[in-house]
Amino acid sequence: MARSLSRRAFLSGLVAWAGTAALLSSCSSGKSEIPRNQGPASGTRSSPTLPATTGTPAVVSSTGSRVRVVYWGSFSGDLGKAEQAVVQRFNESQDDVELVYQYQGSYEETAQKLAQAVAARQTPDVVLLSDVWWFKFYLNGVIAPLDDFFQARQIDLADYVDPLINEGIRKGSVYWVPFARSTPLFYYNKEAWSEAGLPDRGPRTWDEFRQWVPELVRSDGGTTSRYAFAHPNAASYVAWLFQGVIWQFGGRYSDPDFTIRLAEPAGVQAGQFYRSTVADGWAVASQDLNADFVNGLTAAMMASTASLGGLSRSAPFEVGTAFLPEGPAGFGCCTGGSGLAILADKPREIQEAAFDYLAFATSTETTIFWSQSTGYMPVRKSAVESEEMKRFYEKNPNFRTAVEQLPKTRPQDAARVFIPNGDQIIGKGLERVTINQEEPQVVFAEVAQTLEDEAQPVLTQLAQRER
Amino acid sequence: MVQSQRETASGWALATSTGRWRALRWPVLGDWGLFLLLAGPNLILFAAFTYWPLIYNVYLSLTSWDMIAPVKAFVGLANYRYLASDPEFRRVALNTVVFTLGTVGGTTILGLLLALLLNWPLRGRTWARGVIFAPVLLSGAAISVFWINMLNSRFGLLAELLGWFSLSSPNWLNHPIWAMVAVIMVYIWKNVGFSMVIYLAGLQAIPAELYEAARVDGAGHLETFRWVTLPQLGPVTLFLLVVSMISSFQAFDIIKVMTDGGPVNATTTLLFYIYEQGFVAFNAGRAAAASVVLFLAMLVVTVIQLRLGERRVHYG
Numbered sequence: 001m002a003r004s005l006s007r008r009a010f011l012s013g014l015v016a017w018a019g020t021a022a023l024l025s026s027c028s029s030g031k032s033e034i035p036r037n038q039g040p041a042s043g044t045r046s047s048p049t050l051p052a053t054t055g056t057p058a059v060v061s062s063t064g065s066r067v068r069v070v071y072w073g074s075f076s077g078d079l080g081k082a083e084q085a086v087v088q089r090f091n092e093s094q095d096d097v098e099l100v101y102q103y104q105g106s107y108e109e110t111a112q113k114l115a116q117a118v119a120a121r122q123t124p125d126v127v128l129l130s131d132v133w134w135f136k137f138y139l140n141g142v143i144a145p146l147d148d149f150f151q152a153r154q155i156d157l158a159d160y161v162d163p164l165i166n167e168g169i170r171k172g173s174v175y176w177v178p179f180a181r182s183t184p185l186f187y188y189n190k191e192a193w194s195e196a197g198l199p200d201r202g203p204r205t206w207d208e209f210r211q212w213v214p215e216l217v218r219s220d221g222g223t224t225s226r227y228a229f230a231h232p233n234a235a236s237y238v239a240w241l242f243q244g245v246i247w248q249f250g251g252r253y254s255d256p257d258f259t260i261r262l263a264e265p266a267g268v269q270a271g272q273f274y275r276s277t278v279a280d281g282w283a284v285a286s287q288d289l290n291a292d293f294v295n296g297l298t299a300a301m302m303a304s305t306a307s308l309g310g311l312s313r314s315a316p317f318e319v320g321t322a323f324l325p326e327g328p329a330g331f332g333c334c335t336g337g338s339g340l341a342i343l344a345d346k347p348r349e350i351q352e353a354a355f356d357y358l359a360f361a362t363s364t365e366t367t368i369f370w371s372q373s374t375g376y377m378p379v380r381k382s383a384v385e386s387e388e389m390k391r392f393y394e395k396n397p398n399f400r401t402a403v404e405q406l407p408k409t410r411p412q413d414a415a416r417v418f419i420p421n422g423d424q425i426i427g428k429g430l431e432r433v434t435i436n437q438e439e440p441q442v443v444f445a446e447v448a449q450t451l452e453d454e455a456q457p458v459l460t461q462l463a464q465r466e467r
Numbered sequence: 468m469v470q471s472q473r474e475t476a477s478g479w480a481l482a483t484s485t486g487r488w489r490a491l492r493w494p495v496l497g498d499w500g501l502f503l504l505l506a507g508p509n510l511i512l513f514a515a516f517t518y519w520p521l522i523y524n525v526y527l528s529l530t531s532w533d534m535i536a537p538v539k540a541f542v543g544l545a546n547y548r549y550l551a552s553d554p555e556f557r558r559v560a561l562n563t564v565v566f567t568l569g570t571v572g573g574t575t576i577l578g579l580l581l582a583l584l585l586n587w588p589l590r591g592r593t594w595a596r597g598v599i600f601a602p603v604l605l606s607g608a609a610i611s612v613f614w615i616n617m618l619n620s621r622f623g624l625l626a627e628l629l630g631w632f633s634l635s636s637p638n639w640l641n642h643p644i645w646a647m648v649a650v651i652m653v654y655i656w657k658n659v660g661f662s663m664v665i666y667l668a669g670l671q672a673i674p675a676e677l678y679e680a681a682r683v684d685g686a687g688h689l690e691t692f693r694w695v696t697l698p699q700l701g702p703v704t705l706f707l708l709v710v711s712m713i714s715s716f717q718a719f720d721i722i723k724v725m726t727d728g729g730p731v732n733a734t735t736t737l738l739f740y741i742y743e744q745g746f747v748a749f750n751a752g753r754a755a756a757a758s759v760v761l762f763l764a765m766l767v768v769t770v771i772q773l774r775l776g777e778r779r780v781h782y783g
Contacts, residue, residue, distance in 0.1 A: 112746045115534045136749070140535040223635040225621070233641070235727045285641040285730065287615075297621050420533065421748035431731040436643055457531070 066098040067353040070124040073103055074110045074338065075180070078310045082373040089369075090360045097353040107133060107338060118142055123343050126354040130338040132416065132423045134168070134176040137341065139461045144344040145173035149355040159380050160362070167411045168339055171466050177362055178379040180370075181337040182304040183409050184241050185402055186324050191317040192216060192226070192299040202300075202322020206248070206273065209300075209325055213282040216299040229283040230298035231274070231434050234427025236289060240336050241302045242430055243412050244324050246270045247332025253426065254415035258455045262415065262426070263444040266329070271440025273327075275433045285435045304336065305402040308375025312398065321401040323408075333405060334412045337376060375399065377406055419455050426451070521762075528755035535749070546756035555732060556740070556757070563716070563737040566651060570715045573655040575707055578662025579700075583692075585663070586670045596667070600660035607657065607720030614653045615640065615725055643733040646726050650734050653721055658714070662707050669703035670696070705776040709769060716765055737761045 075083040080103065087101045104110040107130035114137065117123045129137065137143045150157055157165060160178060168176030186202040193200060196215035203209035209228075218226035232238050246252060251266030261267060277283035286292045286301075293301050294315045302324060311319050324333045340361060342354045360366055364382045371378040372392055378384050384403060393400035416422045429447035432438045496504060528546055532539040550556045581599060585592045602610060617624045618639040626636035637645040673696065681691045719738055722728060728735035728743060735743065737757065745754030 108747060115749060118535050136533070136535070140533075142535065233727070233729055235729065285638070287640050295621065424747065428729075428731060431729060435641060435730045457533070461536075 066096060067349065068098050068100055069126060069350060069353045069357060070100045070102060071354075071357060072110055072114065072124040072127045073101060074105065074107050074128050074130070076103065078313070079180075079306065079374055082309075082370060085373070086361055086366055086370060087357075089366070090357055093360065094356070097356050099357050111136070114142075123345070125346055125350050126340060126342050126357055128179065128338050129176065129341050131167070131336050131412065134339065134341055135418045136420055138170060138175050139458065139465055141465070142344060143175050143341040144346075144351060145175055146177065146342060146355065146358075147173050149342075149352065149359075150174070152352075153355070153359055155359055159364075159382050161377065161379055161381055161384070161406070163335060163406075163409060163411060164377065164379055167335065176339040176341050177358055178337075178339045178377075179362055180306065180374070180376045181335060181339070181379055182306045182376050183333055183335050183402065183405060184244055184302045184324060185305050185308070185405070186300065186322040187293065187303055187307070187311065188300040188320045188322065189293070189296065189315075189317050190320045192296070193320065196299075200320065202320070203325045205326045213280075217282050224281065224284070226296060227282060227284045227298045228300060229277060230286040230289055230292055230301050231277070231283060231430075232286055232289040232303075234424050234431050236287075237336075237423065237427065238430045238434075239416055239423045239426035240334070240412070242270070242274065242426070243416060244302075244333040245274070245327065247334075248324070248327025248329055249273065250327075250329030253413035253422075254451070256414055258414050258419070258459060260415055260448045260451045260455070261413075262451065263441070263448040268440050268444055270327070271430075271433050271444055274430065275437060275440055278434045279437060283434075285431070305375045305377065306337065308398055308402065309373055310375075312396075319398065321398040323401065323405050331408055333409045335377075335406075335409050336412070372399075375402065377402065415451050415455070419451055419458055421454065422451060425454065524755045524758050526755075527751055528759050530752045530755075532751040533749045534745075534751050539751075542752065546752045549753060550756055550760065558732055559735050559737055559740045562647065562733070562735055565647060566654075566718070566734075566736050567712060567715045569647075569651040570654045570658070570718070571708065571711045573651065574659045574662045574711050575704065577655060577659050578707070579666050579704075581659065581663040582666030582670055583696075586667060596663070599663055602657045603660040605657070608724050610657055611653065611721050611724035614649075614656075618649055640726050641730050643730055646730060646733050650722055650725055653725065654715070654718060657721070658711070662711065665703055665707055666700065669700050673699040702776075705772065709772050712768060712772070713765060716761065737764070 071087065073080075073083050084101060087099055090097075090099055102124065104113050107128075110128060111130070111133035114123065114127055114129075118137075118140075123142075127143075129143075134143065157174065161181075164178035164181050165174065168174055168178065188202060190200065193216075196212070198212055198215060203212060213228040216226070216228035217224060232241070243253065246262075246267050249266050249270035251264055251268075251270055252261045253267075254260045254262070278285065284292075284298065286298065289298075289301055289303055290307055290311065292298050293303075294311065296317075308321070324331070326332075340358045342351050342358065346354070361370075362379055364380045364386065367378045367380050367383045368386060368388055370376060371383070371389070378389060383389055393403065411417075416426055419425070425447060429443050432443045433440050527539070529541060529543060530539040531542045531545070585596050585599075589595075620626055620636040620638045623636065623639075625639075629636050639645050639649045677695050677699065678691060681695050686694065716736075717738055718736065719742065722734055722736065722739050723742075726734040728739045738761065741754045741757045741761065744750045744757060
């Protein structure tokens, strides 16, 4: 009897211990999040609520003290360093505004945190939002129209590259200002190209590439050790890269009025092409596209211009860039990336201070610096035409490819960028086609149905917002 | 005895021990007041961080809300109907069953085998126990990154090992079936040390007389294991099944970092689906409805386990 009691005590002790362990482990995982959120800005951290709650005009305009503005950004690695350099330059360039930079994780994580911040009323003042996220915050009235600010500072909107600035304009007002804008590029491994005896350029068409493919694929004892091409997964924006491809085949995700066109014959044909790249053994699904390219697992890829800076530094071979190959219906390439927005519910003084940063970050001078360090597009015409950029392009022909391709690009279809989660819905459909080798006709029909369902709330909201 | 204390102290056993405490007795607080004083802080925390979110979650599951809009539209059971008819959700439910069976079965059986092995007076067993338990203490995100590299089909350690046997490595994390195998494998690797330690403690609590009696009765190794060790470990096994089932339902970090639920939802478990619906797609209503489903599933499974336990497990 005594023994059985002690065992019971032992077991209940175990339960208690396990409970504590669970508690501790959840604490520790909570802890590991914190430094990540603060990111590189931990040195100058301040509460994100500070300007919102204490930033009454009286306080702000008093005695020439610096206005603190909180900025949420999304870049890490090489891009993060460049972004911090922009922030640092801004803070050193003037004495009125102190910009506090807070790294938030990926574009998706930044948007998720902003949504939670809105609910908790703890928002930043200026935020970086990607192509697929800014619209949601526009619809809900979270971000402010900026025309007044542009007028007050006498900044000419016409100097912004047209296709880029136009995407952020709704009902004649600009809400989303291009900052880190990119397009897909065709990257190739020049070493692999010359080994295969191919001309030093990208393929003009997918058909031409298909003829080159046998020379590029390497096999090693039954397994493929090098593929000719690779597809990223949904989380790494395969739906963004496929946007250009579906245009090249004469299809589109949707019309601007949200009529879904994905499952129409041209779209299905583009899907069949993607499926065949894997079925025919020359393309592979990749979890980390840039790493696989640098490590030689794939000889070519489509990827963002923003990878240019990093790839040029890290690849052990010479990297070539080219326009995207053409499909049966010709050329197709979209824009992408992210832009800056200012929160709507902030005091005017804070918004003006936030706009100071926005204007600085997208100024001719900064955009030249930013573009050269990263590979993102210069967002100002005056920057593209500047002597400095011209000299840079002469020395770095890969960067020139991106800028020359830019006038041929167009904004993405509404289904990917305006339907909530549209990017991931299409991306997962593409995973089914490439990885699962499912029939595109069936998959795209299902995806189109989902997109139509998910578009309904947007249409309702849009009707209210832009009535 | 407790009863008599209660009587003399007018309802408060603790108070009888010292006179100082007696001053605080019920004339000041009353029995209920004292109860609230002692249990209140705990209850308030539970109410604020467990019960209220639970109730609010049920309410959210009846709405359509994108987490930003000021109004939450009431939609009745539409979210539940959506889940019932969504093929993706069926896939997710299946994944959850596979993942749970794989991880709970794996950690329990492997944990038992390791405990039996390391219960023998082998040389270096303390060291081995430490090594096996170590991953339990490591951060899930960190070991996931580490395993992503191990599993790389081109330069990963596992590809190298398979190469020795002239086997080609699967494209682990991008394959609809191998991805789930990989995630389960890493989860077991991380958590088996916990089961092992609990089993070791359980093994050492089995009285030696039972083994002596079995030996006297002429039982062999296997029979001793079947009729002495295993039944004696019953309560420990029940405890492990309940605890590891619950933590398996809650697995997130490994899946998030290693596969992000992919490819094509192949490793999306119920909890990950909730995260995706709630914080990626901003469907708070659907996420809340899926949470209710998860809550009920866990409740049912736990009740079944405890019922089975009552019948099958003998405490000493």
